Amino acid sequence: MQSPAQSRTLTKTQVLPTPQAAATRAKTSHRPRAAHLVMVLAGLAIAGCTRVPELEDRLTPDLRGSEYPALVPLEDALQPSARPAEESKALEDNLTARAARLQARAEALRNAQP
Structure with a gap:
C-alpha cells in the first residue's frame, strides 16, 4: 500500500501520455x-419516408385531379400601391358623395310622409 505522499507523486509517463497513446485515443x-x-x-431517413395519412387524405377527389394553377412572375402579380395622400383623398370624396346621397334620400323620405 502506498502512502498518500507516494500516491501523489506521478511519473512523467503518467502525466504526459506519449504521442502514440494520444493518437490511438483520438482515433x-x-x-x-x-x-x-x-x-x-x-432514423431520420426512415422517418422521412413514412406515409402521413392525416395529410394525404385531406384532399377531396376533385382537388386531387385538378391541375396546378399557372405561376406568374412576382413583379406582374404585385400591383404598385397607391400613394396614401391620393388614396385618402379618393376615399374622402367617395364618402362625401355617399353622405350627400344619403342626406338627399332621407330628405325625400321625410317629405314623402303625410
Missing part, C-alpha cells in the same frame, strides 16, 4: 460518434 474516440451519426441519419 477510437471518433468511431462511436460516427456510428451514432450514421444511426441518427438512418
Whole structure:
C-alpha cells in the first residue's frame, strides 16, 4: 500500500501520455460518434419516408385531379400601391358623395310622409 505522499507523486509517463497513446485515443474516440451519426441519419431517413395519412387524405377527389394553377412572375402579380395622400383623398370624396346621397334620400323620405 502506498502512502498518500507516494500516491501523489506521478511519473512523467503518467502525466504526459506519449504521442502514440494520444493518437490511438483520438482515433477510437471518433468511431462511436460516427456510428451514432450514421444511426441518427438512418432514423431520420426512415422517418422521412413514412406515409402521413392525416395529410394525404385531406384532399377531396376533385382537388386531387385538378391541375396546378399557372405561376406568374412576382413583379406582374404585385400591383404598385397607391400613394396614401391620393388614396385618402379618393376615399374622402367617395364618402362625401355617399353622405350627400344619403342626406338627399332621407330628405325625400321625410317629405314623402303625410
